[in-house]
Amino acid sequence: MSRQSISSTEPNDKWLKAQVQSQEYTSKSELINDLIRQARQQQAQIDWFKAKIERAEKSGFSDESKPEILTLSKARLNG
Template identity: 70%
Template sequence: MARQSISFTEPNDEWLKSQVDNQEYSSKSELVNDLVRQARKQQAQVDWIRTKLEKAEKSGFTKDGKDEILSQSKALFND
C-alpha cells in the first residue's frame, strides 16, 4: 500500500477525528480511502452520464446540447 503525507484544514481534521472517535472508521486512513472510493464511483457515474449525453446528442434525437440536456435532467431529478 502506498503511503502519503497529506495536510488537512483544522475543520476537516476535526471532522475526520470525530468520525474515528464515533467508531465509524478505525482510522483516518480508512476514512480517507473510503472517501476516495466514493469519489471514484461518483466520477464513474458522471463519466457514464456524459457518454450517454454525448451519444444522444450525436444521434440527432434532440437538437439540445449536452448542457441543456443536463440542466433538464437535473431539473427533473430535483422535482
C-alpha cells in the same frame, strides 16, 4: 499498499477525528480511502452521463444542449 503523508486544514482534521471517534471508521486512513472510493464512483457516473449525452447529441435524436440534457437526466434520476 502505499503510504502517503497528507496535510489537512484544522476544520477538516477536526471532522476526520470526529468521524473516527464516533466509531464510524477505525482510522483516518480508512475514512480517507472510503472518501476516495466514493469520489471515484461519482466520477464514473459523471463520465457515463457525459458519454450518453455525447452519443445522443451526435445521433441527432435531441435538439437540447448538453447542460439541458444533463439537468433533465439528473431530475429523472433523483425522482
